[in-house]
Amino acid sequence: MLTQALFRALDKKAIWLVAILIAVAVLVPASNLLLPNGHPLRLPNYAVPLFGKYLTFAMLALALDLVWGYCGILSLGHGAFFAIGGYAMGMYLMRQIGNRGVYANPILPDFMVFLNWKELPWYWYGFDNFWFAMLMVMLVPALLAFVFGFLAFRSRVTGVYLSIITQAMTYALLLAFFRNDMGFGGNNGLTDFKEILGAPISADTTRAALFAASAIALALAILVCSMVVNSKLGKVMIAVRDAESRTRFLGYRVEYVKLFAFVVSAVIAGIAGALYVPQVGIINPGEFEPSNSIEVVIWTAVGGRGTIIGPIIGAILVNVGKSYFTGAFPEFWLFALGALFVVTTLFLPKGIVGLIGQYRSLTTRREQHDRSAPAAPSPAEVESSADPQPKPAE
Amino acid sequence: MTDRTGTMLYLDGVSVAFDGFKALNKLSIIVYPAEMLAIIGPNGAGKTTMMDIITGKTRPDDGEVFFDGRTDLTRLDEAAIANLGIGRKFQKPTVFESQTVWDNLEMALRKPRGIFATLFYTASDTDTARITEILDTVRLLGRKDHLAADLSHGQKQWLEIGMLLAQDPKLLLVDEPVAGMTDSETVETAKLLKEIAKTRSVVVVEHDMSFVRDLGSRVTCLAEGSVLAEGSLDQVSANPVVIERYLGR
Amino acid sequence: MIGAAMTFSRLLATLVVLLGALLVPAHAQTADTTLSPLVDALAPGSFKDRETAIAALVATEDLRVVPLLQTLADGDLYVGKTDAKVVFITGSGATLGRIDPVTAAELGEVPKADLEKVKVNNGLRRVIRTAIGQLTLLSDDPATRRSAAQSILRDADPANLELLDSGISAEADPAILQVMQTARAVLTLKTDATLEDKTAALPLVSAIGGRDALTLLTAALANAPDELKPAIQASIDGLARDRAVWDAAQNVWYGISLGSVLLLAAIGLAITFGVMGVINMAHGEMVMLGAYTTFVVQETIRRYSPELFDYSLAIALPLAFLITALIGIAIERGIIRWLYGRALETLLATWGISLILQQSVRSIFGPTNRLVGNPSWMSGSFDLGGLSITWSRLWIVIFALVVFVTLLLVLKRTALGLQMRAVTQNRRMASAMGIRTPFVDAMTFGLGSGVAGLAGVALSQIDNVSPNLGQGYIIDSFMVVVFGGVGNLWGTFVGALTLGIANKFLEPYVGAVLGKILILVLIILFIQRRPRGLFALKGRSVEA
Structure with a gap:
């Protein structure tokens, strides 16, 4: 059954994407490590973790797309799952520092020594083990998503209400992680990592390996997502997005459909966060900022929600733009980002991918009138037929 | 009232109020297995609210609602009620517009509804055959790969009826099935519903009197949330109160 | 000694x-x-x-x-x-x-x-x-x-x-x-x-x-003769009880004060979100613009006629209302009207606007806090029984009440209010009856934004005036509106005061940050219980 489902998921587009990502996973590290300095095709050292970071962002956007694009749940708190995954990885990396810290305490991370803590808090136990930490990278976001989603979806909190309470969730976590008492390094977060799995964390080879890991993780996420959305459950998810109560009258438990999507999405976001942290070298409470989570939404929207490739394109484009702007014209970045939000919602409701799709369907229609694939309904049409948003007092 | 054993749908003394407005007022209705009941009545008579209560969308303030003589519907939610075997067609045709006709039916098809059962579902030959058969019945075979959004209003009505069939329910609640249909389509729909009612219970809400006449079933006229008159269409439409309140002179 | x-x-x-x-x-x-x-x-x-x-x-x-x-x-x-x-x-x-x-x-x-x-x-x-x-x-x-x-x-x-x-x-x-x-x-x-x-x-x-x-009695207790000790202890206990009552009253006051700030920040949102169903993420920036209007007014006064300083807020209020209302109308006409019925898109577009407004203010006024002074009648404090009350807080409480009552009257008693409610309940019917719905939309949004501007003038007195001012209030404001129930100004009122007081009562026990976290968690749980807030509208029309 599983193989069947997987096989079905491997439609042409997914295969291409996965193939490209595997090629990237090989070529980028190879170009950085094998080519001599000064070679025109050699990627500079700084570029490898930078590109790796983009890939983790793409993964986060894909995770959001699974719930928003396919299931209609606009989460404004997905950055929280990303950050939690990142913290779990950060805790492993902190434990790896051992006695090489400033205070040379073999067990306690520096910030705990600084706070005069005598013992490791219980929730730090086990994080010296890589595999335990990786398990937590997936388990903790999943658990949070499960509890939060179970409560919210069961009581049918939908639309903007849901968006607002997801935002409240990440905001509450932001405040919590800022507290020193929480035992996650407070304001400064976790940083000054030394090594990962015994390899020095800032060595070129380690960075190349992390990049390859990110590319492969993204490829796996694409496989999982396309398996889900191409299954009958994926169709039900879209049904929930378009007409939630109608889906209920068909006998589907909408809350469980949403919960499934939410948890899977949270796990993907958590893994993305875990890959992000060793490549940027720090995790701090800032990752919980509600504005970060909203930015992820715009990556997904720009690329095209409700598609697998859209969020990946969107995340990479917007972040390349961000790197360029914040370097060249820091003043203008927020203007550009703000304008992007406005322009996308007004003129590009289906994102770049939707734009290409429209252009394509126009040309194919011209070529073959009879067999023409009907154009995708414009978002306005979909929206009007959809379950009414909780529009108050109508 | 009557004993509820042997009934398919049993409503007794059902009342519900929204902000003081009594949408249903001690409504009592019984539907037997393999029986068709047509419900007529002016706007605001509580027809849609009645369906909302049966399907679990709205909870009654008072009264009993039983399915199959034994299942208390007031304790269940929409999904559970649908899985018991109650299918509903909405007044405004509600299909999944961004998905194909085929996918709409595949989702409606009576199959395990659990998450993992749905995730790992692959259509068996019997499933494919059944969907094809339904498509044939509702005359959408030629449009199976089209998006539901591209269908005409009447075709959407048919698709929704097709989805009802795919659900294979014991009780069908059909709200204004022929709105926006041509005369010939209307006649076809009546035929189809009569065919269905041979094996299942069907409750039809309709304003179109000639359609109701075509159904030839028992008729209940609702007004202001309770039953005004019951009987055959001729009996009901001869009732002076019904003429006064609904049909007009 | x-x-x-x-x-x-x-x-x-x-x-x-x-x-x-x-x-x-x-x-x-x-x-x-x-x-x-x-x-x-x-x-x-x-x-x-x-x-x-x-x-x-x-x-x-x-x-x-x-x-x-x-x-x-x-x-x-x-x-x-x-x-x-x-x-x-x-x-x-x-x-x-x-x-x-x-x-x-x-x-x-x-x-x-x-x-x-x-x-x-x-x-x-x-x-x-x-x-x-x-x-x-x-x-x-x-x-x-x-x-x-x-x-x-x-x-x-x-x-x-x-x-x-x-x-x-x-x-x-x-x-x-x-x-x-x-x-x-x-x-x-x-x-x-x-x-x-x-x-x-x-x-x-x-x-x-x-x-x-x-303090006196506690000191006396230490070196008092044993016969006297029980009497002193009794007096201390009595005083401690009194003190606890006053402390509670002080907390209530702080809570009312915080609640009135929340009310001010949220009430404009209650109009745009509640009445119109529009998520305005730029609402906080409207508050921020109101605060900067106050700053500009005060700077002008300082330079040209310092004797008017005590009237600076009175001058800033109408100006702030006008400026933010106009910006609000421009946003509604330019962007939001294309997105009606698509609440989530509105949320994203207005977030974009908020980024642009923030960066504009940062470019014009700089990223740092600007000094907005208290007029003499807003500075200082006085004691009321065992309470200590600052004038600025008292005025803000009064101001919030005035704004609230005025808005209630506008919605209930004016032609615009009537039209707003009509459009809210049934847009098509209102339009068929000759109400210019686009005009009403623009006015409603303008009103909501203008009220945010007024809030900004008030908040400039107790908060740092920086480009990030609005960000600090937006989430709290949403919480108030969602908690109170959408489409109901009274809900916003009760919601704001409840959250304010609850927050201040938690603070002494768990600290400010944890208190806030707890409040957020409680709201999240509360929404599970009542997805439409404290004062939800009921009925078929809502569920349809």
Whole structure:
């Protein structure tokens, strides 16, 4: 059954994407490590973790797309799952520092020594083990998503209400992680990592390996997502997005459909966060900022929600733009980002991918009138037929 | 009232109020297995609210609602009620517009509804055959790969009826099935519903009197949330109160 | 008790307080030239001569004599060996600063060896105390007597007991007498007076109330005779209960104050979100723009007519309303009207607008906090029973109520309000009846934004005016609206106050941050229970 489902998921587009990502996973590290300095095709050292970071962002956007694009749940708190995954990885990396810290305490991370803590808090136990930490990278976001989603979806909190309470969730976590008492390094977060799995964390080879890991993780996420959305459950998810109560009258438990999507999405976001942290070298409470989570939404929207490739394109484009702007014209970045939000919602409701799709369907229609694939309904049409948003007092 | 054993749908003394407005007022209705009941009545008579209560969308303030003589519907939610075997067609045709006709039916098809059962579902030959058969019945075979959004209003009505069939329910609640249909389509729909009612219970809400006449079933006229008159269409439409309140002179 | 152990600077500080209190009423003041020779006369000769000099000083009835005599009694008064001038000294070590006791002018530093202490003995100290008593407690001026009694009460030095007794026996004014007797009771508890005296003093001390009485009694408990201890403990318990009630009341006040801030920030949102179903993420930036309007108005006033400063807020209010309302209308006409019925898209577009507005303000005014001043009528605080209330907070509470009531009236009583409600309930029907729905949309959004601008003017008084001002309020505002129930201004009102008070009650137990986290978690849980808030609209129309 599983193989069947997987096989079905491997439609042409997914295969291409996965193939490209595997090629990237090989070529980028190879170009950085094998080519001599000064070679025109050699990627500079700084570029490898930078590109790796983009890939983790793409993964986060894909995770959001699974719930928003396919299931209609606009989460404004997905950055929280990303950050939690990142913290779990950060805790492993902190434990790896051992006695090489400033205070040379073999067990306690520096910030705990600084706070005069005598013992490791219980929730730090086990994080010296890589595999335990990786398990937590997936388990903790999943658990949070499960509890939060179970409560919210069961009581049918939908639309903007849901968006607002997801935002409240990440905001509450932001405040919590800022507290020193929480035992996650407070304001400064976790940083000054030394090594990962015994390899020095800032060595070129380690960075190349992390990049390859990110590319492969993204490829796996694409496989999982396309398996889900191409299954009958994926169709039900879209049904929930378009007409939630109608889906209920068909006998589907909408809350469980949403919960499934939410948890899977949270796990993907958590893994993305875990890959992000060793490549940027720090995790701090800032990752919980509600504005970060909203930015992820715009990556997904720009690329095209409700598609697998859209969020990946969107995340990479917007972040390349961000790197360029914040370097060249820091003043203008927020203007550009703000304008992007406005322009996308007004003129590009289906994102770049939707734009290409429209252009394509126009040309194919011209070529073959009879067999023409009907154009995708414009978002306005979909929206009007959809379950009414909780529009108050109508 | 009557004993509820042997009934398919049993409503007794059902009342519900929204902000003081009594949408249903001690409504009592019984539907037997393999029986068709047509419900007529002016706007605001509580027809849609009645369906909302049966399907679990709205909870009654008072009264009993039983399915199959034994299942208390007031304790269940929409999904559970649908899985018991109650299918509903909405007044405004509600299909999944961004998905194909085929996918709409595949989702409606009576199959395990659990998450993992749905995730790992692959259509068996019997499933494919059944969907094809339904498509044939509702005359959408030629449009199976089209998006539901591209269908005409009447075709959407048919698709929704097709989805009802795919659900294979014991009780069908059909709200204004022929709105926006041509005369010939209307006649076809009546035929189809009569065919269905041979094996299942069907409750039809309709304003179109000639359609109701075509159904030839028992008729209940609702007004202001309770039953005004019951009987055959001729009996009901001869009732002076019904003429006064609904049909007009 | 004070004695030599007390450092001079501390003594000086007490004396300044004392003086400040005494100098308030118009009072006999001798010319400096007359007073100075009398002061210098304190130094030479025997103790007997000093007594005469003191009598002469008292005869002037000049209150500057009081700190002088006090200093003398404490043995901290010095005289120059060469110039024979009597001075206060400051500092310590080899060189000492000198201060003229009459004019308070600094006379420069001299080596310690050049100065000599004006000697004093116990006999003289008694004379001095009586003299001070005559000058203060027995003064003809009731205000002087009262503040003297109060300062004795504050110092709580048992050495003043005799003095106080003479004051009490001569006092005719019942109010002042009460202060004196209270002071006496406080002093009595500190002495080794008889049990009866102390027992009699106890109720008087308790009657002072508040933290002061609590401190006094707790101190007294330590060295009280065992027989008295239960009585003192009982008084302490009673006071602690009173204190707890006042603390709770203070928390309620803080809560109301926070609630009114939340109400101000959220009420505009309640209109745009509640009435129109539009998620305005730029709402916080409207608040921020209102605050910057206040800043610009104040800067202009400072530059051109500083005398108008107290009216700056009155000028800023209409301006802020107008500016933010116009910006709001522009946003509605330009962007939001294309997105009706697509709530989530509106959320994203307005978030984009908020980024643009933030960055614009950052580019124009800079990223740092700008100073917005409090007009005189908004600064300071006053006590109400055991409560301490700042004027700015009180005004904001009043202002929030005024805004709330005005909005209620606008919605219920005006033509625009009627049209707004009509469009809210049934857009198509309203439009069919000839209501210009686009106009109403624009006006509603303008109104909501304008109210945010008003909130900004108020918040500029208690918060930092920076480009991030709005960000701090947006999530809280959403929480208020969602908690209170959408489409209902009363819901917003109750929601804001509930959240404000709950927050302030949690704070003392778990701290500010954790309190806020708890509130957020509670709201998230609450929404599970009541997905449409406290005052949800019910009915078929909502569910359809």
